[in-house]
Amino acid sequence: MKSISINMLLTSVLAMSPLLVNADETLPMQDIQQARSLVKAFGSDLKSVLITTMKTAGPIKALEVCNTQAGPIAEKNSALSTWDIARTSLKVRNTSNAPDVWEATILRQFEIRKAAGENINTMEHSEVVQVGEKTVLRYMKAIPTGGLCLACHGSKLADDVSSKVNELYPNDQATGFKLGDIRGAFTLQKIKL
Numbered sequence: 001m002k003s004i005s006i007n008m009l010l011t012s013v014l015a016m017s018p019l020l021v022n023a024d025e026t027l028p029m030q031d032i033q034q035a036r037s038l039v040k041a042f043g044s045d046l047k048s049v050l051i052t053t054m055k056t057a058g059p060i061k062a063l064e065v066c067n068t069q070a071g072p073i074a075e076k077n078s079a080l081s082t083w084d085i086a087r088t089s090l091k092v093r094n095t096s097n098a099p100d101v102w103e104a105t106i107l108r109q110f111e112i113r114k115a116a117g118e119n120i121n122t123m124e125h126s127e128v129v130q131v132g133e134k135t136v137l138r139y140m141k142a143i144p145t146g147g148l149c150l151a152c153h154g155s156k157l158a159d160d161v162s163s164k165v166n167e168l169y170p171n172d173q174a175t176g177f178k179l180g181d182i183r184g185a186f187t188l189q190k191i192k193l
């Protein structure tokens, strides 16, 4: 019997998947480029605050800073553009970052694409989605789990880190990640005028 590779199998499953809405409609290149550069700016804002605080004040202080600053940093970056920008994940720390149905679908597709061998550093998806009367441009980019992330999202958190996480986020799901896992995604949307 001829064997079918896992990649071929996944590719055909993806092709047949009824999950994609308006998959034929992709974003104009100009919008994709805008979204990419916003993700870059937002991501480096977050990372520089995180790295500086981890270095100068340690993980407990960095947890507090993530808790109070992640939202305002997202808002600042959204305000600078026409896009709404946020982060989401299949396993969230802050429940207000929980994915909507479309985002959860794309996050699951990211996992399938990763399993099929795609590099998560460049993994993205964009789509034009119709919501009632509104046409919405949507863009997501995978966020890889790096070494720096494991102190707060890994499998073994230090006791003081773990209790601070539980204190701030009693419903936390965002641990148990390994290096190279997809931690979540940046998610951007804007209404097409």
Ligand code: HEC
Binding pocket: 050, 059, 060, 062, 063, 064, 066, 067, 068, 070, 071, 087, 088, 089, 091, 092, 093, 094, 095, 097, 143, 144, 145, 146, 148, 149, 150, 151, 152, 153, 174, 183, 184, 185
């Ligand atoms: C000092 C602890 C700490 C470190 C280190 C850390 N995070 Fe987080 N992370 C948090 C906290 C706290 C939140 C919740 C922020 C909020 O309330 O919006 C969070 C939220 C997130 C979210 C949003 C989805 C969710 O779960 O709510 C993503 C995505 C994320 N982190 C990715 C990363 C990545 C990638 C790294 C490594 C580059 C990283 N984190 C490192 C503490 C940390």
